[in-house]
Amino acid sequence: MHRKRAFYIGRFQPYHLGHNSIINRIADEVDEVVIGIGSAQKSHSPSDPFTAGERVMMIRNALEKEKIPNYALPIEDIQQNSLWVSHVLSRTPLFDVVYSNNPLVIQLFEEAGIPVKQSPMYQREQYSGTRIRKKMIEDNDWRHLVPDAVADIIDEIDGITRLKNVSRTDMD
Numbered sequence: 381m382h383r384k385r386a387f388y389i390g391r392f393q394p395y396h397l398g399h400n401s402i403i404n405r406i407a408d409e410v411d412e413v414v415i416g417i418g419s420a421q422k423s424h425s426p427s428d429p430f431t432a433g434e435r436v437m438m439i440r441n442a443l444e445k446e447k448i449p450n451y452a453l454p455i456e457d458i459q460q461n462s463l464w465v466s467h468v469l470s471r472t473p474l475f476d477v478v479y480s481n482n483p484l485v486i487q488l489f490e491e492a493g494i495p496v497k498q499s500p501m502y503q504r505e506q507y508s509g510t511r512i513r514k515k516m517i518e519d520n521d522w523r524h525l526v527p528d529a530v531a532d533i534i535d536e537i538d539g540i541t542r543l544k545n546v547s548r549t550d551m552d
Contacts, residue, residue, distance in 0.1 A: 390417075403443065478497070
């Protein structure tokens with residue numbers, strides 16, 4: 381029996397309820413979701429504070445409650461767009477369809493002959509990693525924007541302190 385698998389990629393800095401909503405909608409259409417953790421080599425910066433391993437934990441723990449069969453896999457950036465799809469395919473289980481709204485991702489997978497569907501956006505203005513990180517730095521309430529399991533991991537790794545530290549400059 382062929383299990384239908386979808387691929388969805390994001391940086392997940394951090395994984396939030398917008399991502400969770402999209403993955404739930406994708407899971408309604410397929411048997412398993414392959415989740416690519418993009419820019420996996422990046423961490424400890426204002427826009428990418430969390431490591432690939434921390435993001436794997438966030439996704440795994442958040443989706444455990446949802447009972448969505450998934451593979452959350454780190455995917456490092458490469459600087460050759462023409463090779464990126466083969467790079468992704470070498471690091472993931474086979475999948476049948478890609479969900480994305482990113483024009484470059486759509487173009488690259490379509491050129492490779494892999495079907496692409498637009499991801500349903502979920503309250504993008506509220507659920508944005510940039511907005512959530514800003515709230516963390518400014519000590520504003522952010523926990524309601526992420527699954528409880530993600531907030532627990534951020535607490536466990538002292539992620540707020542890290543984000544504040546890496547966001548400072550030597551002029552602060």
